Amino acid sequence: MEGKMWAAVLHAPGDLVYEQVDIPVPGENDVLIRVKACGVCGSDIPRVLTTGTYHFPTIPGHEFGGTVVETGKNVDPAWKGRHAAVIPLIPCRTCRACERGAFAQCEHYDFLGSRSDGGFAEYVKVPKDNLVFLPEGMNPETAAFLEPxxxxxxxxxxxxxxxxxxxxxxxxxxxxxxxxxxxxxxxxxxxxxxxxxxxxxxxxxxxxxxxxxxxxxxxxxxxxxxxxxxxxxxxxxxxxxxxxxxxxxxxxxxxxxxxxxxxxxxxxxxxxxxxxxxxxxxxxxxxxTWSFEFKRFPHHAWELALSALNEGKILTEPLISHRLPLEKTMDAVRIMADKSEFFHKILIEP
Ligand SMILES: [Zn+2]
Ligand SMILES: [Zn+2]
CATH class of the missing domain: 3.40.50.720 (NAD(P)-binding Rossmann-like Domain)
Incomplete structure (x- = not known):
């Protein structure tokens, strides 16, 4: 899908700009996701305001999901149209930590929303192994909660x-x-x-x-x-x-x-x-505890989280204090930094 999309792009600490950028082009093993919702994490506050991302410009946002709209050459085209949550961590799968399945301890990881572009955008390029498909009938907005x-x-x-x-x-x-x-x-x-x-x-x-x-x-x-x-x-x-x-x-x-x-x-x-x-x-x-697990054995933690959400053992809806459009991403960061009004989970819905 060629063309431009809207995104909240971090150019320097404190300099988050709502602007148009190129829609990313998925590689052979990637899909393109149309973002439905992206949560603003507590860790996004220092990332956007003071410490910055690993390089600039980068699109932050790592708690997100949406709809598969394009598939790379090695991806089943039938995935198009399916709703999925995105696992933002891309481990190297070759270091010692990865060999024992401790992906959160990977020495050479990539991460959507800090090292690579993330979910404060209309579209994100995501490796096919980083999708967790939502069951039929689940609100696609719920995908934004899978990470926390x-x-x-x-x-x-x-x-x-x-x-x-x-x-x-x-x-x-x-x-x-x-x-x-x-x-x-x-x-x-x-x-x-x-x-x-x-x-x-x-x-x-x-x-x-x-x-x-x-x-x-x-x-x-x-x-x-x-x-x-x-x-x-x-x-x-x-x-x-x-x-x-x-x-x-x-x-x-x-x-x-x-x-x-x-x-x-x-x-x-x-x-x-x-x-x-x-x-x-x-x-x-x-x-x-740091981050999340997602090794397949003995249970895929994200699949367990998905079941708990689907069965109502974990509730998310009452925690949503704000649903804001993409152009208000910086406002969301400020609300959380200044505590100027009550907030719980703020979702950005591009
Ligand atoms: Zn987070
Ligand atoms: Zn690794």
């Missing part, structure tokens, strides 16, 4: 949530609220979803996280202790990047408890002395 839902699944799998566990999640941005929903889907008894923002805790309650706690109105630790017979939780997740939440998560864990970290740090972290001591005495495990 898969990241959240990775967090749960790295830290293991078992049937009957009590769980606390600090920070109810997109990743945190998906971690909380996954914890429920994995059979947790109580899922204490904690956020300082009353609107976010209300949304959490509405989607079935009935133990959600607004940390600015209630003493979260006291409530959790009350509801767990003063025991605390088996697993805690820090999804806000705040040092205060990190210390709260440590404080609320049982002996042998597991602390999963996924929130990008808002600053340096000071661990209080009693927390430091507790890590030793109570033999706590602290584990970080």
């Amino acid at each position: 839902v898969s990241v959240a699944l990775h967090v749960i799998q790295n830290n293991q949530v078992h049937f009957g566990d009590d769980v606390a999640v600090f920070g109810l941005g997109a990743i945190g609220i998906f971690v909380a929903q996954w914890a429920k889907a994995f059979g947790a008894r109580h899922v204490f979803a904690v956020d300082l923002d009353p609107q976010k805790t209300e949304i959490a309650k509405k989607i079935g996280l009935t133990d959600a706690i607004c940390g600015s109105k209630e003493d979260a630790l006291r409530v959790i202790l009350e509801k767990t017979g003063q025991e605390g939780v088996d697993a805690a997740f820090e999804a806000s990047g705040s040092g205060a939440a990190f210390n709260q998560a440590l404080a609320i864990l049982k002996a042998e408890g597991r602390l999963g970290l996924v929130g990008r740090p808002a600053g340096s972290l000071e661990i209080r002395n009693e927390g430091f001591e507790k890590i030793l005495r109570k033999q706590l495990t602290i584990r970080g």
Whole structure:
């Protein structure tokens, strides 16, 4: 498909321009996707405003999906017209990390939306192996959620949530609220979803996280202790990047408890002395999670995420605070940077 398309193009940190560029030409093993929706990720804020992409100009946006409109020579032409989510990570498949299926640790990866052009555009060129087709009847907009839902699944799998566990999640941005929903889907008894923002805790309650706690109105630790017979939780997740939440998560864990970290740090972290001591005495495990998995064995994480979305075990619709056209991409970034109005998940719909 020759011609021009509209895109939000990053020319330098802070310089995101809505402009016309050439429609990308798919290679032999690629497809061309007409983007239906692309989520704005928390990581897009520094990427667009301060740190930049790996080179310029680049089109950011890595949480997206849409419709296959063109297929390369080695791709089944019958794929045309199908709706798919896009896995933005393109691993080299030859380095040591890739050999063991740890694609998120690839040493020479490409990434749509930071190293190559991504989803804040009408069209994106995508390798055929990076598509996850949506089942018949699923809203194609949902494709934009597959990436954060898969990241959240990775967090749960790295830290293991078992049937009957009590769980606390600090920070109810997109990743945190998906971690909380996954914890429920994995059979947790109580899922204490904690956020300082009353609107976010209300949304959490509405989607079935009935133990959600607004940390600015209630003493979260006291409530959790009350509801767990003063025991605390088996697993805690820090999804806000705040040092205060990190210390709260440590404080609320049982002996042998597991602390999963996924929130990008808002600053340096000071661990209080009693927390430091507790890590030793109570033999706590602290584990970080980066990105998502997508090796095929034993389960393709994105396929699991898709099933959970399709079966309604993970809900996305109530999390959408804004649907904005492509020309408003910079406005979306500003809303998230300045916190000038309430936002949860902002979707760009080119
Ligand atoms: Zn992201
Ligand atoms: Zn690799």
